[in-house]
Amino acid sequence: MKKFINDPQAFVPEMLQGLALANPDTLTYVPEFNLILRADAPHHDRVSIIQGSGSGHEPAHVMLVGDGMLDGACPGDVFAAPPTEYVLEAARRLASDKGVLLLVNNYTGDKMAFEMAEELADAEGIKVRTLFINDDVAVEDSLYTIGRRGVAGNFFVIKAVGAAAAAGADLDEIVRIGEKVNAATRTMGVALTACTPPAKGTPLFDIGDDEMEVGVGIHGEPGRRRTTMTSANEIVDELLEAIIPDLPFSSGDDVALMVNGLGGTPISELYLLYGIAHARLAEKGISIGRNYVGSYCTALDMVGTSVTLVKLDDEIRSLLEAPAHIPVRIF
Amino acid sequence: MKKFINDPQAFVPEMLQGLALANPDTLTYVPEFNLILRADAPHHDRVSIIQGSGSGHEPAHVMLVGDGMLDGACPGDVFAAPPTEYVLEAARRLASDKGVLLLVNNYTGDKMAFEMAEELADAEGIKVRTLFINDDVAVEDSLYTIGRRGVAGNFFVIKAVGAAAAAGADLDEIVRIGEKVNAATRTMGVALTACTPPAKGTPLFDIGDDEMEVGVGIHGEPGRRRTTMTSANEIVDELLEAIIPDLPFSSGDDVALMVNGLGGTPISELYLLYGIAHARLAEKGISIGRNYVGSYCTALDMVGTSVTLVKLDDEIRSLLEAPAHIPVRIF
Numbered sequence: 001m002k003k004f005i006n007d008p009q010a011f012v013p014e015m016l017q018g019l020a021l022a023n024p025d026t027l028t029y030v031p032e033f034n035l036i037l038r039a040d041a042p043h044h045d046r047v048s049i050i051q052g053s054g055s056g057h058e059p060a061h062v063m064l065v066g067d068g069m070l071d072g073a074c075p076g077d078v079f080a081a082p083p084t085e086y087v088l089e090a091a092r093r094l095a096s097d098k099g100v101l102l103l104v105n106n107y108t109g110d111k112m113a114f115e116m117a118e119e120l121a122d123a124e125g126i127k128v129r130t131l132f133i134n135d136d137v138a139v140e141d142s143l144y145t146i147g148r149r150g151v152a153g154n155f156f157v158i159k160a161v162g163a164a165a166a167a168g169a170d171l172d173e174i175v176r177i178g179e180k181v182n183a184a185t186r187t188m189g190v191a192l193t194a195c196t197p198p199a200k201g202t203p204l205f206d207i208g209d210d211e212m213e214v215g216v217g218i219h220g221e222p223g224r225r226r227t228t229m230t231s232a233n234e235i236v237d238e239l240l241e242a243i244i245p246d247l248p249f250s251s252g253d254d255v256a257l258m259v260n261g262l263g264g265t266p267i268s269e270l271y272l273l274y275g276i277a278h279a280r281l282a283e284k285g286i287s288i289g290r291n292y293v294g295s296y297c298t299a300l301d302m303v304g305t306s307v308t309l310v311k312l313d314d315e316i317r318s319l320l321e322a323p324a325h326i327p328v329r330i331f
Numbered sequence: 332m333k334k335f336i337n338d339p340q341a342f343v344p345e346m347l348q349g350l351a352l353a354n355p356d357t358l359t360y361v362p363e364f365n366l367i368l369r370a371d372a373p374h375h376d377r378v379s380i381i382q383g384s385g386s387g388h389e390p391a392h393v394m395l396v397g398d399g400m401l402d403g404a405c406p407g408d409v410f411a412a413p414p415t416e417y418v419l420e421a422a423r424r425l426a427s428d429k430g431v432l433l434l435v436n437n438y439t440g441d442k443m444a445f446e447m448a449e450e451l452a453d454a455e456g457i458k459v460r461t462l463f464i465n466d467d468v469a470v471e472d473s474l475y476t477i478g479r480r481g482v483a484g485n486f487f488v489i490k491a492v493g494a495a496a497a498a499g500a501d502l503d504e505i506v507r508i509g510e511k512v513n514a515a516t517r518t519m520g521v522a523l524t525a526c527t528p529p530a531k532g533t534p535l536f537d538i539g540d541d542e543m544e545v546g547v548g549i550h551g552e553p554g555r556r557r558t559t560m561t562s563a564n565e566i567v568d569e570l571l572e573a574i575i576p577d578l579p580f581s582s583g584d585d586v587a588l589m590v591n592g593l594g595g596t597p598i599s600e601l602y603l604l605y606g607i608a609h610a611r612l613a614e615k616g617i618s619i620g621r622n623y624v625g626s627y628c629t630a631l632d633m634v635g636t637s638v639t640l641v642k643l644d645d646e647i648r649s650l651l652e653a654p655a656h657i658p659v660r661i662f
Contacts, residue, residue: 002523002524002540002634003523003600004523004563004566004596004600004601004603004636005600006564006603011599011603014563014603014607015599015602015603015606016602018602018603018604018605018606018607018609018624019602019606020606021605021606021609021610022602022606022609022622022624055599056599058602059598192333192334192335193333229333231336231337232335232337232345233337235335263597264595264597264632266389266594266626266629266631266632267389267394267626267629267659268342268386268389268629268631269336269346270335271349271350271394272335272337272342272345272346273335274350274352274353275345275346275349275350275352275353276345276349278349278352278353279352291353293349293353294659295597295598298597298598298599300597300599301595301596301634303595303632305335328598328625
């Protein structure tokens with residue numbers, strides 16, 4: 001296993017410890033519950049936003065905690081939902097007078113943990129709602145979901161509800177915005193290699209030297225088809241041809257375009273893919289109001305990419321443009 | 332070859348095209364000379380800063396062009412120096428009344444191209460100086476250098492001279508600052524895998540499933556030793572034990588600490604490494620005034636990392652803290 005780790009079981013806590021040491025003024029690490037919280041949260045004049053999911057998708061979501069984004073992240077172990085009591089503890093610690101929103105990608109394990117935590121938090125008098133994200137067009141049901149999976153597009157939901165919360169919106173309004181952005185967002189990915197969970201020590205699935213998995217999930221779940229590797233042009237075409245008709249996106253639309261890396265893909269290739277996607281959309285009369293190129297939501301060390309489109313209107317654009325301050329930065 | 336590419340020969344221009352399409356307001360792509368320039372450069376009240384090198388190190392250096400950093404980047408093909416005439420053309424297009432600084436990592440091919448370009452530009456009446464960066468402590472001479480190699484630490488030189496140029500410093504002052512930051516910066520890296528140049532299509536060297544290359548260069552050059560993979564703790568210790576005595580860094584020093592990914596390493600592992608390095612330095616009484624965790628200077632898709640320390644004083648700290656605006660961002 002070609003990884004920088006000590007004890008595979010300690011992979012997540014050691015990563016969170018490093019993240020906290022790198023951000024001593026802004027983040028608090030709560031090792032007993034595996035939480036990363038804003039050091040200055042909760043703000044009682046704002047709804048608190050919490051995202052939970054398995055680990056292994058970094059920078060999502062522990063590195064998205066900060067002003068204008070998440071107030072806290074509640075990660076599980078690699079590719080595993082956090083325990084209900086950890087989610088509940090996050091809600092307790094971030095309970096604000098305006099309420100708490102739990103953001104969850106639509107996976108069965110996460111859904112169970114968060115719905116249970118919502119019930120328990122509610123019983124304790126915490127004002128709380130849960131919002132599920134399901135932007136992946138690849139498959140309708142999957143290995144770990146009933147319904148569509150939540151993948152890289154969750155960035156846009158987090159950014160939008162984070163901006164609305166920072167502006168003082170109330171919980172109902174924030175839920176409305178989150179649902180609206182989720183409904184306007186579509187993603188599909190492709191893997192060229194499998195990923196290797198630290199505790200497993202070997203690749204999660206076999207894939208040939210000339211093969212790719214189209215429609216892959218962010219835990220290495222099967223997608224639409226296993227096929228022979230093709231050119232960057234053909235890969236972008238296949239992803240866009242799945243995404244565009246699904247909403248649908250149409251000529252005259254203004255969109256946000258994300259080209260996301262799945263962990264092992266260098267940024268040079270992501271910009272190459274971006275150029276192709278940009279040109280294809282322009283040919284179709286779709287204009288790109290905002291663009292995002294980088295590794296936002298990964299599957300450990302998987303070599304792969306996903307493309308996300310978000311249909312913009314004035315409200316969504318302005319929420320995406322709002323300032324935010326999170327640990328991931330280049331200086 | 333598990334890459335998102337079309338024609339391997341077109342890898343660099345297609346990447347640059349994507350970068351330009353993603354940044355239409357701030358960057359200009361000059362395909363005839365493979366240049367990425369600030370759209371609003373040159374500014375005649377500022378020294379223009381140009382970095383050249385082979386491609387394959389992204390985001391270095393084409394994605395570091397922007398206000399407060401580089402005015403232009405002059406990349407060659409993958410791992411190859413740019414032609415002299417391309418460097419000369421960059422100097423012509425960015426010639427300002429206050430002069431031009433050419434930044435070059437210390438590799439023989441780049442050194443020749445840039446020294447020749449400097450002579451030709453000078454003969455044309457352009458006020459120009461060249462500064463060589465050599466932060467890598469791994470080896471004294473190497474496969475492609477006489478003297479030490481320039482690697483990820485060049486980020487700090489770029490950031491500092493970029494800030495000084497934005498503040499209106501003159502060329503002599505900027506050269507002084509660049510030399511000072513270079514002299515205060517030390518780096519060493521380790522590779523767990525080789526990288527695969529698109530035009531070659533196969534890994535640049537063989538490395539066993541349980542091996543790592545300590546002191547690797549950013550083109551896959553051999554380092555200090557090939558050895559059996561060890562834990563993250565032991566790897567950080569070996570890198571710091573090479574870096575710390577070299578300057579030397581001592582108890583009471585304030586430093587910038589960068590944990591850099593070499594292209595195929597996910598950010599989760601970089602934060603894990605950061606936590607170890609932070610703790611080790613604290614034990615030695617060295618305080619971390621600024622930290623940098625991410626992939627700043629890569630070797631294509633290589634799985635690996637490097638650690639950089641910069642000894643801070645008030646002047647360097649303030650130049651590193653100055654605002655800058657470049658394409659790489661997370662929103």
